[in-house]
Amino acid sequence: MTGEHPALALRGLAKRFDGTIAVAGVDLDVPAGSFYGLLGPNGAGKTTTLSMAVGLLRPDAGSAWVLGQDVWRDPVAAKRLLGVMPDGVRLFDRLTGAELLAYNGLLRGMDPAVVDQRAAELLDVLALGDAGRTLVVDYSAGMKKKIGLACALLHGPRVLVLDEPFEAVDPVSAALIRDILTRYAAGGGTVIFSSHVMEVVERLCSHVAILAQGTIKRVGTIADVRGGRSLEQVFVEVVGGRTATGDELSWLSR
Numbered sequence: 001m002t003g004e005h006p007a008l009a010l011r012g013l014a015k016r017f018d019g020t021i022a023v024a025g026v027d028l029d030v031p032a033g034s035f036y037g038l039l040g041p042n043g044a045g046k047t048t049t050l051s052m053a054v055g056l057l058r059p060d061a062g063s064a065w066v067l068g069q070d071v072w073r074d075p076v077a078a079k080r081l082l083g084v085m086p087d088g089v090r091l092f093d094r095l096t097g098a099e100l101l102a103y104n105g106l107l108r109g110m111d112p113a114v115v116d117q118r119a120a121e122l123l124d125v126l127a128l129g130d131a132g133r134t135l136v137v138d139y140s141a142g143m144k145k146k147i148g149l150a151c152a153l154l155h156g157p158r159v160l161v162l163d164e165p166f167e168a169v170d171p172v173s174a175a176l177i178r179d180i181l182t183r184y185a186a187g188g189g190t191v192i193f194s195s196h197v198m199e200v201v202e203r204l205c206s207h208v209a210i211l212a213q214g215t216i217k218r219v220g221t222i223a224d225v226r227g228g229r230s231l232e233q234v235f236v237e238v239v240g241g242r243t244a245t246g247d248e249l250s251w252l253s254r
């Protein structure tokens with residue numbers, strides 16, 4: 001039974017790299033059926049947190065559960081429920097998009113006929129149909145995002161975890177991805193994605209967490225976190241940041 005569990009539950013997740021604390025003890029509950037945005041500035045620890053949450057990076061401390069399945073104790077059960085689009089992880093890029101999808105489907109033990117049918121549909125919906133015979137290594141950055149999303153969706157996961165899905169994606173493709181994710185969430189799936197883009201999170205998400213310096217600074221529904229202000233105002237207040245005095249870079253002025 002997974003019905004009563006959060007889609008994703010993180011407790012005390014922590015990671016250090018060579019003495020630098022990347023993630024300093026993250027607790028988070030992502031309700032099943034929510035559309036969850038993980039916001040944070042560069043270096044906040046978003047990728048590290050999501051990688052530990054989905055079983056790609058072993059935490060120094062803490063635990064992660066997907067719909068009640070322990071990601072680190074029972075990775076196979078957890079990964080069956082998960083679709084993941086990591087950031088910066090190399091795809092097997094000497095394959096065409098269609099071959100990459102077939103490879104992913106067969107690795108997951110799916111029926112080849114189902115893989116073929118879903119792969120064709122995903123390539124078509126993501127406007128990658130014409131690129132079906134192009135090697136992924138020759139795809140643009142945005143096309144790589146889209147084939148990564150197709151790989152994450154292929155087995156019909158219950159929970160989708162996407163690292164920066166809108167980065168390097170043109171507005172038309174971004175709208176396409178938004179549409180697919182909205183339909184997926186409307187069908188009962190849970191989406192959690194990291195982003196720097198306030199408008200996307202504000203437009204799509206039911207919930208948001210703001211991460212800075214490896215800890216969660218704000219968490220809740222979008223309305224609760226905003227508290228009547230814009231998300232950008234809250235983000236800047238939480239994250240801080242230096243204000244230019246106007247004297248810097250004067251050598252750039254003609």
Ligand SMILES: Nc1ncnc2c1ncn2[C@@H]1O[C@H](COP(=O)(O)OP(=O)(O)OP(=O)(O)O)[C@@H](O)[C@H]1O
Binds near residue numbers: 018040041046047048
């Ligand atoms: N493999 C690694 N080795 C050493 N340091 C790392 C490694 N991965 C991440 N870090 C450090 O951990 C911190 C958090 O990085 P992380 O990539 O999780 O942040 P992020 O919020 O995803 O950033 P961005 O928005 O820029 O992608 C940073 O200080 C980064 O330099």
